[in-house]
Amino acid sequence: MPELPEVETLCCQLRQVIIGAKIEKIDVIDPKLGTTEGLEGKIVRGIRRHGKTLSLELEGNLELVLHLRMTGRLLWSNGNGLEPHTRLVISFADGRIFLIDPRRFGTVTINRIGDCSSLGCDPLEGFDASHLWKIAQRCTIPIKSFLMDQRRIAGIGNIYACEILHRARLYPWRKTNALSRAEWTELGGAAKEILTRAIACRGTSVSDWRDLFGREGENQDYLLVYGREDTACYRCGGRIQRRKLNGRGTYFCPTCQNG
DNA sequence: CCCTATGTTCCCAA
């Protein structure tokens, strides 16, 4: 589920409930997740996001890093009952964070704050079009693969890659090094627009995405191409197609995404 | 049985 806008939604909502709170207890329901030793009793100093990773910054220069992968979600609740597929429970004085993850791909790790990560730039922190244009010059992979490569740009997954490319009028298979500087600028603007609106809508609930408080997002009402195979393009009336790229369903309008 | 799924990593081939 979660790409940058969904993780950003959780990040903002977690700040509302656990900044300054003490971790009373951590229950690892599914040991496949990894270890969370030694964090009980620590105060949450901050919450941050980089790409699709979410970190709880703790005392002692430590951070608990969550990655939700395909089907992970977080739920804030006061109750004791476990929803199906609950993998981890972090308890505070006035509530608990439940990590729910049917496919069990999610991960939890402990890092020292400041350890460098292999993630690329975050498109909300500044999509540096001229820097990206430069590193794109020797890169012949399709532009959609480039956008989704977390080492180069962190946070864009399959849904938003499709949406951004449609907004920027770019064909997903276009060679990365064939984009002009002007097209990179256009792409940066499209990314910013698509992602900020998705955040304002608290994410895209096309399947089972819910925010921290269990509510659906609203961005599914604004999707331009994702999931719209064989329907009319809102911009030009063309017929939206779906084809595979690197094993992922790729939605685009062959009529207006020809650049 | 088939196919699909919002992510990442690894292996293999060209």
Added chain:
DNA sequence: CTTGGGAACATAGG
């Protein structure tokens, strides 16, 4: 070395 393709991970749903 790079790039690209596919499988794997584990589970649910159509």
